[in-house]
Amino acid sequence: MSEYKDIWVFVEQREQKLMNVSLEILGEARRLADKKGVKACAVLVGYEVKGLAEELIKYGADVVYVIDHPLLKNYTTDAYTKVICDLANSLKPEVILYGATYIGRDLAPRIAARMRTGLTADCTALDIDENGLLLQIRPAFGGNLIATIICPERRPQMATIRPGVMKKALMDEGRRGEVIEIKPVIEEKDIRTEIISIIKEARQKVNLEEADIIVSGGRGIGGPEGFKLIEELAEVLGGVVGASRAAVEAGWISSDHQVGQTGKTVRPKLYIACGISGAIQHIAGMGGAKTIVAINKNPDAPIFKIADYGIVGDLFKVIPALIEEIKEAKKKAMA
C-alpha cells in the first residue's frame, strides 16, 4: 500500500477549455496534498491539450500528466478508461478525484471496477483522517444524513465531487510545476462507441454556478406568471433566476434553474429566496451564499434560520416595492 502516493485530479476540458469543476477540485487536491505531504497531480486527457498544462500548474498542480492522442479528442468511456487505468497502474496514485459531471460520473465507476477499488459518488466535502485516509463526505437519503465513507484497503481511493461545492484555488502566476507527456497505448479497436455527431444545445444555458446574484422563486410564487416578477427583480439587480424543485416540478420553469441537492449548487454573493420554505434539500444547494435574503409570508419558515435578512410578507407586494426602490436607488446613483 505504501507504494501508492499522490493525489490525482482527472481534468475535464471541452474544446481545449478547462472546465471550472476541475479547477475547483484541483484547489481541494492542493489542500489535501499539503495536509498529507504529497503531490497534487492533474491528469489532462484529450487531443492537442498540452497548452492547458501551465494553467493547471498555476491553479495548484505540482505535476501535470498530459495524455494526448487523436483518439482522445472526444470523450469515450473505453478510451479514457484505458489510458487512465494504464497510467494509474504504472504510477500508483493514492487518490483520484473526478468532477461529478456527465463525463466524470460515467468514467469513474468504470475505472473503479477495472481497478477493483472503491468509489464514492457526488461528494460535497473531502478530508484526510489521522491515518491519512481520504474521508469522502456526501449527503445520503435525500440529504437527511451525511455519510463519511472511507476506502481503507484498496487503492486508489476515488471520489466524484459535485460541481460548485469546492472553491477554485486562486491563480498563482508564480507557481512552478512539472509537465510530463505520456504516450498512451490506444487503438481504434479499443473503442467500441462511435460518435456520430455532437449536438450543442441551442437554448441559452443558465449559468447559475457563476452568477454573483441569484433571485430564486419557489412554490410561493404561485404559478409560471410569478416568475415574471422574479425575472424582473433579477434583471434590475443584474442577476439570474433560480428555482426550488417544487417550482420546477410544477412545470413553472425549466430544470436548469433548479437549485439544491438534485439541482445546482451555487455560491453567489447574494441569494434572494422568494416563496421558498427552506427545505434541507434546497439549502444544500445555496447555504454557501455570502448573503441570503428571504421573502416569505410565514415567519416560521425554516429559510429564515439561515437568512441574513428576512422580510415577512406577501411576495407579490414585497417584490414590486423592492424593484421600485432599487430602480430609484440606481437613478440616484447615476445622477
Ligand SMILES: Cc1cc2nc3c(=O)[nH]c(=O)nc-3n(C[C@H](O)[C@H](O)[C@H](O)COP(=O)(O)OP(=O)(O)OC[C@H]3O[C@@H](n4cnc5c(N)ncnc54)[C@H](O)[C@@H]3O)c2cc1C
Ligand atoms: C431526494 C430529494 C431531493 C430534493 N432535491 C431538491 C432540490 O434540489 N431543490 C429543491 O429546492 N428541493 C429539493 N427537494 C424538495 C424539497 O424537499 C422541498 O420539497 C422543496 O424545496 C420545496 O420547495 P418550495 O420551498 O418552493 O415549496 P414549499 O415548501 O411549498 O414552500 C413554499 C413557501 O412559500 C411561502 N409562500 C406562499 N405564498 C407566499 C406569498 N404569497 N408570499 C411569500 N411567501 C409565500 C410559504 O410560506 C412557504 O414557505 C428534494 C427532495 C427530495 C426528497
